[in-house]
Amino acid sequence: MVDPPDVGLSVRYQLACAEGEDAFAKARDIAVEQTVELPEGCYSKQIEELVVGKVKVLEQSGEGRWEAVISYGPDVIGDELPQLLNVLFGNVSLKAGVRLTGIELSPALLSTFPGPLFGIDGIRELCAVRERRALLCTALKPVGLSPEQLAERAFRFALGGIDIIKDDHGLANQRPAPFKERVARCQEAVTKANARTGAGSLYFPNATGTISGLEERLAFVRAAGCKGVLLSPLLMGFDTVRYAAALSGLAVLAHPALSGSFFHDDTGIAPDVLLGQIFRLIGSDGVIYPNAGGRFSFTEIVCDAINAKLRERLDPLRRSFPVPAGGIDVDKIALLVERYGVDTIFLVGSSLYAQSDLEKASRNLLDTVRNLI
Amino acid sequence: MVDPPDVGLSVRYQLACAEGEDAFAKARDIAVEQTVELPEGCYSKQIEELVVGKVKVLEQSGEGRWEAVISYGPDVIGDELPQLLNVLFGNVSLKAGVRLTGIELSPALLSTFPGPLFGIDGIRELCAVRERRALLCTALKPVGLSPEQLAERAFRFALGGIDIIKDDHGLANQRPAPFKERVARCQEAVTKANARTGAGSLYFPNATGTISGLEERLAFVRAAGCKGVLLSPLLMGFDTVRYAAALSGLAVLAHPALSGSFFHDDTGIAPDVLLGQIFRLIGSDGVIYPNAGGRFSFTEIVCDAINAKLRERLDPLRRSFPVPAGGIDVDKIALLVERYGVDTIFLVGSSLYAQSDLEKASRNLLDTVRNLI
Numbered sequence: 001m002v003d004p005p006d007v008g009l010s011v012r013y014q015l016a017c018a019e020g021e022d023a024f025a026k027a028r029d030i031a032v033e034q035t036v037e038l039p040e041g042c043y044s045k046q047i048e049e050l051v052v053g054k055v056k057v058l059e060q061s062g063e064g065r066w067e068a069v070i071s072y073g074p075d076v077i078g079d080e081l082p083q084l085l086n087v088l089f090g091n092v093s094l095k096a097g098v099r100l101t102g103i104e105l106s107p108a109l110l111s112t113f114p115g116p117l118f119g120i121d122g123i124r125e126l127c128a129v130r131e132r133r134a135l136l137c138t139a140l141k142p143v144g145l146s147p148e149q150l151a152e153r154a155f156r157f158a159l160g161g162i163d164i165i166k167d168d169h170g171l172a173n174q175r176p177a178p179f180k181e182r183v184a185r186c187q188e189a190v191t192k193a194n195a196r197t198g199a200g201s202l203y204f205p206n207a208t209g210t211i212s213g214l215e216e217r218l219a220f221v222r223a224a225g226c227k228g229v230l231l232s233p234l235l236m237g238f239d240t241v242r243y244a245a246a247l248s249g250l251a252v253l254a255h256p257a258l259s260g261s262f263f264h265d266d267t268g269i270a271p272d273v274l275l276g277q278i279f280r281l282i283g284s285d286g287v288i289y290p291n292a293g294g295r296f297s298f299t300e301i302v303c304d305a306i307n308a309k310l311r312e313r314l315d316p317l318r319r320s321f322p323v324p325a326g327g328i329d330v331d332k333i334a335l336l337v338e339r340y341g342v343d344t345i346f347l348v349g350s351s352l353y354a355q356s357d358l359e360k361a362s363r364n365l366l367d368t369v370r371n372l373i
Numbered sequence: 374m375v376d377p378p379d380v381g382l383s384v385r386y387q388l389a390c391a392e393g394e395d396a397f398a399k400a401r402d403i404a405v406e407q408t409v410e411l412p413e414g415c416y417s418k419q420i421e422e423l424v425v426g427k428v429k430v431l432e433q434s435g436e437g438r439w440e441a442v443i444s445y446g447p448d449v450i451g452d453e454l455p456q457l458l459n460v461l462f463g464n465v466s467l468k469a470g471v472r473l474t475g476i477e478l479s480p481a482l483l484s485t486f487p488g489p490l491f492g493i494d495g496i497r498e499l500c501a502v503r504e505r506r507a508l509l510c511t512a513l514k515p516v517g518l519s520p521e522q523l524a525e526r527a528f529r530f531a532l533g534g535i536d537i538i539k540d541d542h543g544l545a546n547q548r549p550a551p552f553k554e555r556v557a558r559c560q561e562a563v564t565k566a567n568a569r570t571g572a573g574s575l576y577f578p579n580a581t582g583t584i585s586g587l588e589e590r591l592a593f594v595r596a597a598g599c600k601g602v603l604l605s606p607l608l609m610g611f612d613t614v615r616y617a618a619a620l621s622g623l624a625v626l627a628h629p630a631l632s633g634s635f636f637h638d639d640t641g642i643a644p645d646v647l648l649g650q651i652f653r654l655i656g657s658d659g660v661i662y663p664n665a666g667g668r669f670s671f672t673e674i675v676c677d678a679i680n681a682k683l684r685e686r687l688d689p690l691r692r693s694f695p696v697p698a699g700g701i702d703v704d705k706i707a708l709l710v711e712r713y714g715v716d717t718i719f720l721v722g723s724s725l726y727a728q729s730d731l732e733k734a735s736r737n738l739l740d741t742v743r744n745l746i
Contacts, residue, residue, distance in 0.1 A: 033668075034543075035515070035516060035543065036514065036515035036516065036517070037512075037514055037515065037541060037543065037722070037723075038514060038515050038722070038723055038726055039723050039726075039727060041727075042515075042723065042726045042727060043515050043517070046517070047515055047517040047518070050517055050549075051515060051516050051517035074547075074548070075516070075517055075547055075548055075549055076516050076517070076543065076547065077547070078545045078546055078547035078548070079546075080545055080546060080582050080583050081583065082545070082581050082582055082583065082605065082608040082609050083543070083545035083546075083547070083581075083582070083608075085608050085630075085631060086542065086543060086545075086581075086605065086608050086630050086631070087543070089631055089634070090542065090543070090605070090608065090630030090631055091630060091633075091669075092633070093630070093631050093632065093633030093634045094629065094632070094633030094636075094663050094669045094670065094671075094699075095633065095668075095669060095670060096670045139410075141409065141410055141411060142408070142409035142410065142411050142415075142416050142420055142424060143408060143409065143424050143448070143449050144409070144416070144419070144420040144423055144424035144448055144449070145420070168410060169459065169463065170407075170408065170410065170449065170456070170459060170460070170463070172451045172453055172455065172456035172459075173451055173452075173453060173456075174447075174448055174449065174450070174451040174456070175447070175448055175451070176423075176448055208455050208456075208459075209453050209455055209456070210453050210454065210455065210612050210615075210616065211584070211610070211612050211613050211615075211616040212616050212619075232455065232459065232463070235455040235456075235458050235459055235463065235611075236455050236610055236612060237584070237609055237610020237611070237612070237613050238608075238610070239583055239584050239609060239610070240584050240610050240613065242583075242584075243583065243584040243585050246585075256467065257458075257459050257463030257464060257466070258458060258459070258462055258463055258466050259466065259467070260464075260465075260466030260467030260468065260640070261462070261466045261634055261635045261640070261641045261642060262634040262635075263467075264634075264637055264640070267633070267634065267637070268634045269634060290467050295406075295468075296464075296467045296468060297467065297468060297469045298467075326467075349410070349411070350410075350411055350412050350415065353411055353412075353415045354412065354414075354415060
């Protein structure tokens with residue numbers, strides 16, 4: 001990548017050129033499409049200078065593959081997230097052979113986004129974990145249980161010492177466990193367990209839902225005593241997550257539902273850009289992603305790249321927790337901590353549920369993680 | 374497809390099976406992943422019956438290709454759009470070889486979504502077009518012009534008789550043309566032109582932007598006298614569009630920015646489902662999409678499929694206008710109207726701008742379209 005630009009934005013695209021397709025013309029086409037969207041001759045020299053994207057770098061990276069870096073200026077970006085996303089990949093998402101693989105924001109642009117309210121250090125404090133160990137997360141499920149049944153599970157997990165007990169992202173406001181009743185019961189259960197253990201387990205309800213009810217849901221969550229929420233940016237909108245964090249002051253654990261549609265070899269957005277950069281920019285304190293070797297399709301290289309983006313220094317933004325998930329096995333946790341490091345939240349679901357005693361299963365897992373320090 | 378289910382939702386997925394991969398196991402895996410997300414044995418028989426998706430149809434469609442229809446019940450879907458999207462394609466978006474290709478909602482579920490407030494007939498009325506002709510739309514651009522310069526263009530287009538003059542979707546709230554000033558000037562210009570021509574040209578500003586400013590922006594647009602807005606669902610969130618329409622009572626023209634990331638052969642969401650079904654469900658009165666043969670990559674078959682979904686009878690939802698765009702040439706308009714029919718809004722940009730006299734260029738285009746009745 002290039003250094004962050006003095007103003008505006010530098011964006012890296014991977015170009016897959018068809019036979020006979022000119023890479024420079026393709027890069028220039030992106031620069032025009034993402035800004036003026038008009039043929040040459042239909043805009044002035046001043047617009048060309050101030051608005052049209054500039055192809056800064058163009059390098060061949062393989063057979064028919066090129067890397068282009070295009071810079072965009074503040075007059076086209078403005079200072080709002082939806083238009084930033086539009087400049088990054090709005091229209092060119094619809095073109096063949098263009099993939100968004102990197103973003104560098106100027107310090108001024110970066111400072112218009114709050115990033116995580118808590119970040120890695122803040123989440124450790126919220127959980128009252130002073131040891132330098134990895135954190136543990138699990139999910140309350142399945143959909144179909146009553147609030148009482150979910151709360152009973154939350155209670156067991158908290159007794160066993162799971163740091164963050166989150167709702168399954170499929171728990172919305174359905175009949176079997178309506179939002180408010182579920183949130184109240186589950187937070188009560190975790191508070192009761194904490195009183196018994198002296199630990200600081202947290203319950204993060206899923207507050208993904210309609211915009212119309214967002215403010216009320218967040219206020220209810222806060223009043224119930226929760227310190228954070230689970231939100232799915234692709235289901236509710238990127239800017240909605242930013243807004244929800246700012247409005248509520250709650251920690252945000254972001255879920256990748258629907259994001260898989262973006263991940264392709266020659267098109268779409270690279271996972272480390274979408275989940276590592278954009279999810280961090282909108283204020284995710286932790287980002288859940290499908291771990292390599294689980295039931296989804298990310299490679300270890302992709303996971304490492306996401307982790308790097310979430311944790312890299314990017315002042316003044318706080319660092320975010322990677323939250324690998326999807327088939328994290330209790331038996332592999334030692335290897336995973338060694339591989340990913342302690343600044344990781346491991347989301348363990350099925351391999352806890354597969355054991356009948358959730359409290360004991362959780363405690364064993366916590367002991368393993370503690371012994372790795 | 375199958376008939377609409379009595380309750381809940383039927384969803385069609387295209388499966389691309391790797392060698393040795395069992396299609397039924399893959400379909401069943403989707404049904405579990407999208408609902409309970411737990412291994413068998415970790416949930417009760419009652420949950421299996423009420424919550425886990427049901428594989429209703431599984432048919433081979435080619436070498437390693439299968440079509441699966443899976444039904445989901447109301448207890449998992451609830452009645453909110455974000456969770457509907459989650460059930461349709463949340464986690465499985467992250468799995469290899471699964472593509473969302475069709476949706477059938479039960480009448481009860483369908484009735485929880487308002488769909489378009491105006492629809493095809495309502496938009497014709499708003500534009501005061503009584504002839505059975507295709508409608509014309511153009512875009513004010515480029516970013517970088519002042520409100521006065523954009524308003525001058527709006528004035529010329531309206532004098533020439535363009536039915537809907539919309540902002541370029543890249544006009545947000547940037548320095549050269551701040552939102553409020555731009556909206557006020559452009560609407561004034563169109564009103565002035567209408568007073569001269571006696572026609573009913575409409576100006577649809579781009580109201581895509583932050584959630585925090587949404588209510589204020591929509592109120593300003595209404596107060597300025599506009600009857601509709603341009604919104605980009607992928608940039609601001611699907612449910613935000615539904616909310617914006619309900620809140621404002623304004624017509625919605627939806628822009629496909631960022632949606633290209635979803636369109637792939639073996640994964641993602643089929644264009645007719647995303648742009649034809651989901652965009653209609655959230656309340657788009659017209660849906661802009663990249664026309665075949667333009668500067669984007671849709672085929673004619675894909676365009677026909679989108680048109681069909683936008684216009685099909687789906688009581689009580691109103692029908693939506695297809696708005697093909699992206700390289701719609703004034704010289705090809707007669708052919709396009711013949712191909713797409715009069716219930717179409719043609720978005721013509723560059724080929725009007727390429728002519729120096731915007732008013733004359735617009736009038737010629739309108740005359741052509743009128744003569745096709």
